[in-house]
Structure formats: structure tokens, C-alpha cells
Amino acid sequence: MIVLLRRALGAVFAPFLFLLLTAYFLWNALHGDLGITAYQHQKTLQAEAQTALQDAHKEQDIWRRRVMALNENALDPDMLDERSRVMLNSSRKGDLVIPYGEKNALY
Incomplete structure (x- = not known):
């Protein structure tokens, strides 16, 4: 037995x-640490990183265009003067000031 x-x-x-x-x-x-679930998680992280990289490149291009627009030949002095006065809310003596309502903002 x-x-x-x-x-x-x-x-x-x-x-x-x-x-x-x-x-x-x-x-x-x-x-496991190197299993299929971890691999899928890494792939999603990679996709998020690629999206963030593309967004960073787009933002970098926008800033590059803005910096290139600051070239002294690219600036229009009249437009610069007008925009700076609007941003600083200032005027010269003798300027004609036309007030806009809240809903009709110029910028």
C-alpha cells in the first residue's frame, strides 16, 4: 500500500x-516587469511623449516666428507705436481718443 x-x-x-x-x-x-501589461503601459507613455514632443515643436515654431518678426526691418514703427499705446493705455497730447464699450473692444 x-x-x-x-x-x-x-x-x-x-x-x-x-x-x-x-x-x-x-x-x-x-x-511581470517585462510582461505584456508593462509593455502596453510603456507604449502608451511613448505615445504621450510623442504628442508632447510634437506640441513642443509647434510651440517652438511659433516662438521662432515671433522672434524673427522682431527683426528691425520687419517692424512697422506706426503699428508698433499704436500697439504699445493700446497695451499701455496711454496717448499723446492732442490725440483723439474714442472710448469703446466693454463688448466692442478694439483688441
Whole structure:
């Protein structure tokens, strides 16, 4: 009887051990540090980083155009004077000031 029990345990032990090892490796393949779930998370982070990089390039282009527009040949002195007066809310003596309502703002 004991011999039969030993043979049964010996016959079941090896497949059970290999089944546990297989389950361990499958779980790590899905949920481990280098598993499929972590890979998908890294891919979403990469996509977000690519979007942020594109946004940064767009903003850099906008600022590059603004800086290039500050070239002394590109500035119109009359437009610069007008815009600075509007921004600073100032006028010269003798200027004609036309007030706008809140809903009819000039800028």
C-alpha cells in the first residue's frame, strides 16, 4: 500500500511541478516587469511623449516666428507705436481718443 502511494505521488509530483513552473512563467509573461501589461503601459507613455514632443515643436515654431518678426526691418514703427499705446493705455497730447464699450473692444 505504501509502495503504491509512493508511486502515485512520484507520478503526480513531476507533472505538478512543471505545471507550477509553467503557471509562474505565464503569470510573469503577462504581469511581470517585462510582461505584456508593462509593455502596453510603456507604449502608451511613448505615445504621450510623442504628442508632447510634437506640441513642443509647434510651440517652438511659433516662438521662432515671433522672434524673427522682431527683426528691425520687419517692424512697422506706426503699428508698433499704436500697439504699445493700446497695451499701455496711454496717448499723446492732442490725440483723439474714442472710448469703446466693454463688448466692442478694439483688441
